[in-house]
Amino acid sequence: xxxxxxxxxxxxxxxxxxxxxxxxxxxxxxxxxxxxxxxxxxxxxxxxxxxxxxxxxxxxxxxxxxxxxxxxxxxxxxxxxxxxxxxxxxxxxxxxxxxxxxxxxxxxxxxxxxxxxxxxxxxxxxxxxxxxxxxxxxxxxxxxxxxxxxxxxxxxxxxxxxxxxxxxxxxxxxxxxxxxxxxxxxxxxxxxxxxxxxxxxxxxxxxxxxxxxxxxxxxxxxxxxxxxxxxxxxxxxxxxxxxxxxxxxxxxxxxxxxxxxxxxxxxxxxxxxxxxxxxxxxxxxxxxxxxxxxxxxxxxxxxxxxxxxxxxxxxxxxxxxxxxxxxxxxxxxxxxxxxxxxxxxxxxxxxxxxxxxxxxxxxxxxxxxxxxxxxxxxxxxxxxxxxxxxxxxxxxxxxxxxxxxxxxxxxxx
Numbered sequence: 001x002x003x004x005x006x007x008x009x010x011x012x013x014x015x016x017x018x019x020x021x022x023x024x025x026x027x028x029x030x031x032x033x034x035x036x037x038x039x040x041x042x043x044x045x046x047x048x049x050x051x052x053x054x055x056x057x058x059x060x061x062x063x064x065x066x067x068x069x070x071x072x073x074x075x076x077x078x079x080x081x082x083x084x085x086x087x088x089x090x091x092x093x094x095x096x097x098x099x100x101x102x103x104x105x106x107x108x109x110x111x112x113x114x115x116x117x118x119x120x121x122x123x124x125x126x127x128x129x130x131x132x133x134x135x136x137x138x139x140x141x142x143x144x145x146x147x148x149x150x151x152x153x154x155x156x157x158x159x160x161x162x163x164x165x166x167x168x169x170x171x172x173x174x175x176x177x178x179x180x181x182x183x184x185x186x187x188x189x190x191x192x193x194x195x196x197x198x199x200x201x202x203x204x205x206x207x208x209x210x211x212x213x214x215x216x217x218x219x220x221x222x223x224x225x226x227x228x229x230x231x232x233x234x235x236x237x238x239x240x241x242x243x244x245x246x247x248x249x250x251x252x253x254x255x256x257x258x259x260x261x262x263x264x265x266x267x268x269x270x271x272x273x274x275x276x277x278x279x280x281x282x283x284x285x286x287x288x289x290x291x292x293x294x295x296x297x298x299x300x301x302x303x304x305x306x307x308x309x310x311x312x313x314x315x316x317x318x319x320x321x322x323x324x325x326x327x328x329x330x331x332x333x334x335x336x337x338x339x340x341x342x343x344x345x346x347x348x349x350x351x352x353x354x355x356x357x358x359x360x361x362x363x364x365x366x367x368x369x370x371x372x373x374x375x376x377x378x379x380x381x382x383x384x385x386x387x388x389x390x391x392x393x394x395x396x397x398x399x400x401x402x403x404x405x406x407x408x409x410x411x412x413x
Contacts, residue, residue: 001175001315002155007142009132009159009167018137019159019167025067026076027108032058033080034100048081069117069135075156079112110160118157120171122147132157132169142169151179163250181318184276186376189320194277196369198329198361199303202347205267206361208369216263218256225252260302268309272319279372280307281326324371334358334366 011019033051040046046054052074059066065073083100090097117135122144124131130144140159148154148171156172184193196208203212228249235242271278283303307323314321331339333349335356342349342360349356349363358366 001177001180001312002172003175003312003316004170004172005146005148006168006170007130007144009169010141010143011167012138012141015138015140016167019134019140019161022068022072022111022134022137023108023161024105025064026072026111027103027105029058029065029068029073029076030080030108031102032062033077034102037080037084038099048077051077051081067136069113071115071117072111072113072135075112075114078114109162110158112156112158114156118154120148120154120157134159140167140169148173149175151175162254164247164254180315183314183318183320186320186378189277189373189376189378191369193275194279194369194372195271195275196279196365196367196372197271197281198364198368199281199283199306200361200364201344203361206359206365208362208365210359210362212361213267216259218259221252221256221259225249225256228252261305264302264306264309268306268313269317271310272313272317272321275319277320277322277372277376278310278314279322279324279368279375280310281329281368282323283307283326320376322372322375324368324375329364329367329371330360332367334363334370 036051036054037046055065055070055073055077068076080100087097087100113134119133121131121133121139124139128144130142131139132142133139134157152173152175154171155174158170158172160168160170162168191208198206200206200212204215205213228245232242232245232249235245311321313319328339330349331341333340333351333354333356336351336354338351338353340349340351347360349358349360351357356363
């Protein structure tokens, strides 16, 4: 399994200058790789292997490239071809995309050292600090808030300069599957240790056992972002004052991103620790964002990021995560299976066939749970009835206190 750890870095002024220089040279190398690729005939485009073989010649012809570590230079070549592959895949899916663009200094902000050219010294720094050495640059101090696991292998290290001017170091880790917690046997799953999740409208998530997580309140942050952006619009582009204000805008955006990510980390960790199996809707996030109504809230929800976090944490904590078809989960009755068309503003499910009544999102979550069992080939246990979910006697669910998770009932057991 591959995952990563990210740390705040505090380079000295001298080392920071070296990081800046290497960033710019790697950017120049990326642009040269792009130019070399585009100059080749359509029927004879160079591969990643071909361009890696050209690196020694380029270093002799342009000595500035000789400043770079060989593995880091190869990672930059690989970066171009990875971007090219992603572009090609989008074209094959019918998207109208152009060519890869030349990287400007403001666009290229990270460099990766693959396999070699770096060292980690966990003992050199004080408590909660460590040092990372990058070949041809020097040692960088990092806030070592969580140690690299003993069973994890460091495959690559990346340093990055954010738009706020801060530096970060990320470790790409690989953990053998044998060192990960064993997942519960699929045959042991039932409604008591599994959960279906509806990615909701009134709530961030609504579970099949009627726990709800409120939306993260970002109103004050967006008001501040608006103020800072209006100030930026009044500055002369390219001036020192413009650059200072641009950093202020970047800091507010960073705060919003961090709050959303922290919120998602808390929720996903709670879910994979609490349940043996988590079933979630496979949403068409791109299509949702293209709709005109409530786009900002959908973007803040970062559903795809939420599902990605859920999947990789399931591997770390030994839980099953399964995505199921989202279409029709709100229309279908979780009790009898009859479909009823409901406008988006109707928040209660009331089945005209069997009389089952519950919250609209609770009904959708129950359908997600049932589809999850079907996806695993288990079928829905006949002795597990679906009971009416009420909203009485609400109590705070302390496992995710920062996320305001509340318990409002239960799915019959």
